[in-house]
Amino acid sequence: MDALQYIFSNIWAVALMVFFFGASIFVHELGHFLAARWRGMKVERFSIGFGPKIFGWTGRDGVDYRVAWIPIGGYVLLPQMANMAAIEGEAKTDISKLPPVSWSSKVLALCAGAFFNILFAFALATLIWAVGQQGAVEEKSNIISNVRPTVETSDGKIVPSPAAAAGLKPGDSVLAVDGKPAAISEIPERVALGSGRDENGNPAVTLTIKRADKIFDLTVPLVYAGVDRLRDIGGILPASKVAVADVAPGSAAAAAGMKAGDILTRVDGEPIQTLATLSDHIALTKDKPVLIAYVRDGVAGTVTVTPRPNPSSGAQTPAPYLIGVAMTPSFTLVTMHVPPWTQIASVVTRTWDTIVSLASPRSDIGLSKMSGPIGIGGLLIATAKSDFMSLLMVVVLINVSLAIFNMLPIPVLDGGHIVFATIEKLRGRPLPARFVMTTQSVFMLLLFTMIIYVSIFDVRRLLPQPKPAPAPAAQQAPVPPAK
Numbered sequence: 445m446d447a448l449q450y451i452f453s454n455i456w457a458v459a460l461m462v463f464f465f466g467a468s469i470f471v472h473e474l475g476h477f478l479a480a481r482w483r484g485m486k487v488e489r490f491s492i493g494f495g496p497k498i499f500g501w502t503g504r505d506g507v508d509y510r511v512a513w514i515p516i517g518g519y520v521l522l523p524q525m526a527n528m529a530a531i532e533g534e535a536k537t538d539i540s541k542l543p544p545v546s547w548s549s550k551v552l553a554l555c556a557g558a559f560f561n562i563l564f565a566f567a568l569a570t571l572i573w574a575v576g577q578q579g580a581v582e583e584k585s586n587i588i589s590n591v592r593p594t595v596e597t598s599d600g601k602i603v604p605s606p607a608a609a610a611g612l613k614p615g616d617s618v619l620a621v622d623g624k625p626a627a628i629s630e631i632p633e634r635v636a637l638g639s640g641r642d643e644n645g646n647p648a649v650t651l652t653i654k655r656a657d658k659i660f661d662l663t664v665p666l667v668y669a670g671v672d673r674l675r676d677i678g679g680i681l682p683a684s685k686v687a688v689a690d691v692a693p694g695s696a697a698a699a700a701g702m703k704a705g706d707i708l709t710r711v712d713g714e715p716i717q718t719l720a721t722l723s724d725h726i727a728l729t730k731d732k733p734v735l736i737a738y739v740r741d742g743v744a745g746t747v748t749v750t751p752r753p754n755p756s757s758g759a760q761t762p763a764p765y766l767i768g769v770a771m772t773p774s775f776t777l778v779t780m781h782v783p784p785w786t787q788i789a790s791v792v793t794r795t796w797d798t799i800v801s802l803a804s805p806r807s808d809i810g811l812s813k814m815s816g817p818i819g820i821g822g823l824l825i826a827t828a829k830s831d832f833m834s835l836l837m838v839v840v841l842i843n844v845s846l847a848i849f850n851m852l853p854i855p856v857l858d859g860g861h862i863v864f865a866t867i868e869k870l871r872g873r874p875l876p877a878r879f880v881m882t883t884q885s886v887f888m889l890l891l892f893t894m895i896i897y898v899s900i901f902d903v904r905r906l907l908p909q910p911k912p913a914p915a916p917a918a919q920q921a922p923v924p925p926a927k
Contacts, residue, residue: 457828461821464839466492468561468846469518475560476520476553483549486542488535489521516817516895525550526864526880547869554858554865558847562788565843568836569784576779577833583629585682588616589718589773592679598668605678610664612653612680614718619659620652628682635666636674637797639807647675647808671905672813683717685709687774688738695768700749702767703740707774710737719771726751726765734767787837791844799848811894812901819902855887 469492480487487505491497493512500510508521519528523535524545582589591612595605620626621634635649640663642648647666652659669676688706691698708716711725712735726734733750751765801809815823820842827835851859868874 454825454829457825460828460835461824464824464835465817465821465842466515468564468839468843469493469515471560471564471843472557472846472850473518473520475556475558476522478560479553479556480520480522483545483552485522485524485545485549485553486537487520488523488537489519489532491521491532492518494519494532516892522553525553526861526884528881528884547865550865551862554861555851557858558851561843561847561850565791565840565847566784566788568840568843569787572787572833572836572840573781573784575833576781577837578777578831579780580684580775581778582682582684582773582775584627585629585684586618586625586627587683587717588612588614588618588628588680589683589686590614590679590681590720595667595669595676595678597676598670598673603667606664606666606676607678607680610662612651612662612664613655614720614724615655615683617654618651618680619654622650623652628680631677631680633794635677637801637807637809638675639801639804641806649675649677668808672901673808674813675808681719681773685774685776686716686719686722686771688769689772690770692768692770695766696749696752697767697769700747700767702736702738702747702749702769705740707739708736708771709739709744711735719773722767722771726767730765787840788844791841792848794841795845795848799852811898814898814901816895816898816902818899819905822902822906855883856891860887 473490473492477487477490487507489508489510491500491508491510491512493515494517495512495514497510497512500508502508512518519532521528521532521535523537523539524542591608591614592605593608594602596602618626618628618631621631622638622640624634626634638647638649640648640650642663642665647668649664649666651662651664653662664677666675666677668674686708688697688702688704688708690704691702708722710716711722712729714721714725716722722736729751731751731753733748735746735748737744737746739745749767751767754764754766798809801807802811802814823838824835824842827838850857851862853859853863855864864875864880
């Protein structure tokens with residue numbers, strides 16, 4: 445009942461998910477179909493999905509066009525290629541009466557599916573480029589604005605944030621993550637996919653940091669967070685504008701006329717780029733008046749504020765002097781026009797990094813962290829509900845990933861077929877039909893098993909997550925008071 449209610453309440457998003465998911469499969473199979481036709485090969489069936497037919501028709505060209513019940517892919521039945529009867533069904537054509545197909549024709553037909561996915565992705569990326577995608581300028585920054593003091597682990601414990609515990613500070617520039625350049629916004633994904641470990645075998649990441657005029661490497665031990673137990677470094681925010689979130693009544697800031705919404709730009713001439721800039725400056729100047737420059741409703745102004753002693757001042761107090769404001773990051777939203785080739789290259793890099801991490805025994809990425817049809821469908825629905833351009837970006841990601849995945853040299857996939865065709869060309873005769881059928885059937889069974897396995901975790905992610913029991917008081921890390 446809840447599933448039906450969810451579908452009907454999100455009918456438009458579900459329709460977009462079905463359309464783009466189906467379109468990605470259709471485009472892939474269309475590539476195989478057109479290339480096979482171009483090379484003069486016999487095409488017997490064009491199917492979206494596997495298994496029994498839901499509906500279909502026979503075209504004037506004699507091809508059986510159909511939509512099948514198992515929506516995890518599709519196929520084009522080419523009798524002159526490898527015998528795939530166990531997966532695609534028996535061919536009605538007498539293969540012995542068909543001419544042999546050259547190795548180049550087979551490879552072209554097999555590569556065409558991935559090529560068409562890339563073309564489709566490029567077309568969508570071009571549309572995104574032309575229309576533009578809203579994003580924050582600060583996403584590309586490598587300067588840290590704020591480091592959260594604590595993080596909740598996968599088992600519900602509140603522990604010191606690895607970033608904070610390692611000594612990362614606002615104003616630090618992160619030049620590289622495990623030797624690769626990265627913006628602050630890219631760090632969580634880089635950390636999750638990483639395979640670094642410390643001398644004790646525990647997960648760790650190496651950051652190249654620039655602090656003032658010094659550049660050094662910092663190895664940060666990590667924790668596991670989230671339902672998937674991914675490597676986590678703790679919350680790190682990129683440098684941004686700093687806005688006043690609230691002004692305490694009767695405070696020095698209120699007396700000076702500061703208001704919520706003010707964008708703070710300088711303190712005594714020093715640029716304010718992080719949440720800590722103002723409080724750190726006040727910690728040095730103590731109760732001396734400070735000149736704060738701000739922008740309010742597009743109009744620049746200045747105000748002189750005299751910090752007052754913190755009434756709860758003590759040995760453990762991080763801020764002995766206060767002006768009485770709560771601050772929050774303020775990001776600059778702009779419409780970005782990223783060239784399609786840059787978008788495609790970025791997705792290729794991310795997909796390849798994921799494959800490498802999946803294959804590495806030192807990483808914590810396994811099949812349980814991957815997404816199957818259910819997870820992909822959920823992602824499409826979520827983005828369709830928020831922003832159409834974001835939906836198109838996800839479809840670009842799906843098509844590029846589908847192209848790369850299909851070209852892996854694994855039986856059943858297009859890359860595996862290319863390997864078989866190449867072996868046959870080198871040995872000068874076809875591989876034994878029974879060997880090919882058995883190998884394809886075994887790997888198809890493994891593929892279905894993998895899809896079922898990852899789908900279990902997809903469902904787990906989509907369901908509401910129970911809140912873990914609070915950790916004992918001894919495991920709670922103290923949170924510094926707000927300044």
